[in-house]
Amino acid sequence: MLDRLFGISREGSTPRREIVAGVSTFLAAMYIIVVNPTILSSAHIPFSQGLTATVLISAFGSFAMGLYGRSPVLLAPGMGINALFTYTMVVGANVPLPIALGCVFWAGVAFVVLAVLNVRQYVIDAIPASLRHAVACGIGLFITVVGLVNAKFLVSNSATVLGMADLTAPVVTFLLGLAITAALVARRVPGALIIGIILTTVMAIPIGRWWGDGSAYAPGLHTLVNFNGIFALPDFRGLFHVDLTGALQHIYWPFIFVLLFTAFFDALSTFMGLSQAANLLDENGDPRNIRRSMVIDAGSALVSGFLGTSPANAFVESAAGISQGGRTGLVAVTCGVLFVPFLFLSPLLALVPAIATAPALIMVGVFMLSPIRAIEWERYDEAIPAFIAMMLIPITYSITHGIIFGFLAFVVCKLAVGKASEIRLTMWILALLSLLLLFIG
Numbered sequence: 001m002l003d004r005l006f007g008i009s010r011e012g013s014t015p016r017r018e019i020v021a022g023v024s025t026f027l028a029a030m031y032i033i034v035v036n037p038t039i040l041s042s043a044h045i046p047f048s049q050g051l052t053a054t055v056l057i058s059a060f061g062s063f064a065m066g067l068y069g070r071s072p073v074l075l076a077p078g079m080g081i082n083a084l085f086t087y088t089m090v091v092g093a094n095v096p097l098p099i100a101l102g103c104v105f106w107a108g109v110a111f112v113v114l115a116v117l118n119v120r121q122y123v124i125d126a127i128p129a130s131l132r133h134a135v136a137c138g139i140g141l142f143i144t145v146v147g148l149v150n151a152k153f154l155v156s157n158s159a160t161v162l163g164m165a166d167l168t169a170p171v172v173t174f175l176l177g178l179a180i181t182a183a184l185v186a187r188r189v190p191g192a193l194i195i196g197i198i199l200t201t202v203m204a205i206p207i208g209r210w211w212g213d214g215s216a217y218a219p220g221l222h223t224l225v226n227f228n229g230i231f232a233l234p235d236f237r238g239l240f241h242v243d244l245t246g247a248l249q250h251i252y253w254p255f256i257f258v259l260l261f262t263a264f265f266d267a268l269s270t271f272m273g274l275s276q277a278a279n280l281l282d283e284n285g286d287p288r289n290i291r292r293s294m295v296i297d298a299g300s301a302l303v304s305g306f307l308g309t310s311p312a313n314a315f316v317e318s319a320a321g322i323s324q325g326g327r328t329g330l331v332a333v334t335c336g337v338l339f340v341p342f343l344f345l346s347p348l349l350a351l352v353p354a355i356a357t358a359p360a361l362i363m364v365g366v367f368m369l370s371p372i373r374a375i376e377w378e379r380y381d382e383a384i385p386a387f388i389a390m391m392l393i394p395i396t397y398s399i400t401h402g403i404i405f406g407f408l409a410f411v412v413c414k415l416a417v418g419k420a421s422e423i424r425l426t427m428w429i430l431a432l433l434s435l436l437l438l439f440i441g
Contacts, residue, residue, distance in 0.1 A: 006070070006328040013327045018072075021326025022334025025074050027191035028320035029335070032058070033342050034197060034349050035357045036077045039146070040309060043090035044097060048346040049238035053077075053309035055343045056234075061300035061312045062336035066329030069293040072322055073274060074335040075300050078313030079364050080139035081262045083146055084399045085310035089255050092397055100255070101305040102247025107259035108302025108311065114264060115294040123264065126426035131406050132265055133371035134386035138393030138402050139262070140368025145394045147361030150354040152216060169212020170224060173203050174355040181359035185366075190320065193360040200356035201225060217354055224355070229347035238308030257433070258400045263311050267297040270314040274322060316367070381417045385409035404434040 008015055037050030045053075054077055061075030085104065089095045095103070114123065148154035151174040157163030165171050177200030184192035208214045208223030215222050247256070271294070274280070275287030282288050293314070301311035321331045342349070372390075377383045389406025393399050411431040414423050423431075 006066075006330045008328050008330065013325060015330065017325045018328055018330035019334050021072065021321035021324040022331040023321075023338070024190060024324045025072075025315075025318050025321030025326070025331060026335045026338045027194065029074055029076060029315045029317040030191070030338075031193040031197060031357075031360045032076045032079070032315075033339070034194075034352050035079070035360055036082055036309065037349075038150075038352070038354065038357045039082050039086050043086040043100070045238060045308065046235065047350050048232065048235035049308055051346045051349060052234045052236060052343060053238055053304075053307040055339050057300060057304050057307050057309055057312045059336045059339040060303065061296065062332045062339065064296045064300065065293065065314075066332030066334075066336065069296040069332070070289050070329045071271075071293045072280075072326040072328060072331035073271065073293065073318040074315045074321075074332055075297065075312045076315055076339075077304065077309050078263070078266055078311060078315075079143060079361075080136075080368065080399075081259065081266065081313060082310040083139070083143055084258065084262060087142075087146065088258075088398045088400055093255070095252065095255065096243070096246070098241050098243035099246045099249075099252060101242045101308065102244045103252055103255045103259060104305035104311055105242055105244060105302055106247055107256045107263060108298060108305065110256070110260045111263055111298035111301050112295065114260075115291070115298040118291050126424055126430075127265070128382070128385075128410060128427070130375050130382040130386040131389060131403075131410060132269070133374045134390040134406060135262070135265070135393070135399070135403060136269070137369050137372045137375075138390040139399060140365040141390065141394040142365075142397070142399065143368065144362050144365030145397075147358040147365065150361070151358035152354075153358075168216075169207050170204070170214055170217060170353075170355050173200065173207060173212075174358055176200070176203060177356060178359040178362060181363055185363050193363060196359050196363075197352060197356050200359060201352050204353050204355060214353070224353040225351050227351060231344050232347050234343045235346065240306055241308060242305050254400050254404075258403055259311060261403060262399065263297075263301050263313060267294060267314050270316050270318075271297075274314075274316070274318055280322075280327065381413040381419060384413050404438055407431050407434045 008018060033054060036054045037047045040050035041047050058076040065071055065073055065075050085100060089100045090097060152165055153171055153174055154162055155165045177196060180199055181196030184195055204224045213222050214224035217224055271287045271290055280288050297314055304311045375386045385406050388409045389402045392405055393402030407430050411423055414420060
């Protein structure tokens with residue numbers, strides 16, 4: 001039955017190999033079950049609600065990707081775009097949460113249209129590769145800064161704007177957790193991030209009990225790790241709290257655009273990269289089932305808003321299962337099945353303090369910096385816009401501003417060196433739109 005449904009033998013694989021590959025992918029990506037609700041909590045979403053939304057969209061998206069997309073790729077709320085949703089929109093711009101979720105929905109609608117019309121190549125050609133790579137790197141730096149701030153290792157300083165915190169018990173524990181996680185990642189240990197989260201949580205148990213004070217991380221409490229049980233029913237209170245009409249106000253258009261930009265290129269680059277690495281290509285050299293996969297990715301992003309989370313995206317950690325021989329949608333379906341039990345474990349997962357998820361965020365930042373080598377740094381008309389976009393994202397705590405100023409800098413630099421012909425019509429439109437959105441913002 002599995003062979004008929006997924007074409008396993010046709011791909012030269014076996015059900016056992018596909019299931020093992022699915023388990024490998026899940027272990028590599030399951031950190032999102034803890035990390036995403038932790039990030040969403042800064043957007044005033046209770047941990048239990050964020051956990052329920054994360055698990056639901058991850059299970060739903062992975063099932064759909066496996067059964068319809070026929071791709072061995074896991075879907076879950078994307079790193080980077082969750083930081084955009086939380087820190088740029090809700091925290092930074094004070095966008096009301098229902099409107100922010102409405103922006104997620106409308107960005108998903110636009111994504112679905114692009115995916116159904118199969119315009120990926122046209123969109124790729126319209127945005128310079130250097131800017132696409134720079135935005136990905138900038139988001140990686142942004143996530144790293146978020147991790148350092150959440151751990152309270154990076155704090156405000158009146159003399160230098162930012163500075164390193166004192167070596168308190170929580171900060172020392174964070175640094176030990178970061179060292180352990182970095183060592184596991186460097187040794188390519190399967191599930192390195194989730195192992196690092198667990199070990200750092202264990203090391204944090206004595207804080208507030210035997211040494212140190214965790215009240216700066218958990219107001220009203222001196223302990224960082226507080227046991228409140230293991231099992232609980234899913235928290236569905238965050239479902240369908242979406243303001244679709246309010247999100248269409250012109251002041252929120254920049255956020256819809258940036259959510260779409262980030263989700264579209266993150267999905268496309270992930271599918272293309274994984275397919276190239278695993279040789280999962282069709283006769284034209286394109287990723288197999290790319291149109292179906294993009295439609296599922298877009299649909300999952302759309303549904304995310306109704307569930308109460310930032311958009312779901314294809315996870316590059318799917319490479320863990322593909323490297324184990326995974327070739328079919330059974331890999332994604334296996335991941336979806338493994339997500340479901342965590343719907344009932346919110347009290348257990350709520351044990352994890354911010355200092356335990358921070359090392360994982362920093363490692364994700366490391367992973368996302370790989371496109372930096374593809375930027376042509378010796379060509380200043382390409383390098384300067386890329387650098388501006390990449391640096392402004394973490395410095396301004398805004399992916400939106402990084403993209404806007406990156407687009408504008410690209411047009412200015414190309415005009416300055418007499419290469420106006422390299423500015424496509426779509427890029428002119430995006431630059432003018434960026435100016436408009438800048439003043440609206």
